[in-house]
Amino acid sequence: MKLPPRPTAALLEHQPFLKGVPWRQLETLAVLASYAAFPAETNVFQEGGEADTFYLLLQGRVALRSTDPRGHLATLQILEPGEPLGWSWAFPPNRWSLTAVALEPVVTVAFNAAKLRLLCDEDPTLGSILFRRIAQIVLQRLTATRRRLTALEHAATGIPLRICVAPAPPGPVPG
Numbered sequence: 001m002k003l004p005p006r007p008t009a010a011l012l013e014h015q016p017f018l019k020g021v022p023w024r025q026l027e028t029l030a031v032l033a034s035y036a037a038f039p040a041e042t043n044v045f046q047e048g049g050e051a052d053t054f055y056l057l058l059q060g061r062v063a064l065r066s067t068d069p070r071g072h073l074a075t076l077q078i079l080e081p082g083e084p085l086g087w088s089w090a091f092p093p094n095r096w097s098l099t100a101v102a103l104e105p106v107v108t109v110a111f112n113a114a115k116l117r118l119l120c121d122e123d124p125t126l127g128s129i130l131f132r133r134i135a136q137i138v139l140q141r142l143t144a145t146r147r148r149l150t151a152l153e154h155a156a157t158g159i160p161l162r163i164c165v166a167p168a169p170p171g172p173v174p175g
Contacts, residue, residue, distance in 0.1 A: 017083075036053070
């Protein structure tokens with residue numbers, strides 16, 4: 001993939017996370033955008049660190065990992081090109097909830113988190129679009145993490161882990 005010297009609105013328009021964002025807002029986002037590249041087997045970010053950047057993955061794959069109780073990193077999910085990387089920038093305390101490791105050379109579009117949050121405050125329409133999409137990512141990643149943890153627990157103990165749903169509160173059922 002041949003990349004322009006700086007990310008452009010035209011490049012951003014083709015990123016799945018930004019699909020359908022109005023052109024004017026893509027142009028504004030492009031002003032904040034830069035490229036960031038990471039060699040294979042390096043951390044893009046580390047669990048607990050300051051979530052100061054939001055990434056869109058252009059090339060390469062990234063493993064999302066979490067530290068288990070023994071201090072080992074467990075891979076919870078692998079992200080492919082076209083996926084957003086790092087939602088922790090959007091929610092206080094703005095600390096990474098996972099570690100992201102480049103599995104191969106990675107190229108991203110990177111946005112400074114502080115500037116992106118300010119832009120979302122200044123442009124509530126764009127803020128609403130981005131935060132709804134971030135919330136969707138959080139839900140997808142939570143579901144994937146829960147499935148992976150269930151598989152890891154089963155592999156470690158041989159006993160399937162059940163995730164229970166709380167019973168409905170007592171009282172009349174709305175009709």
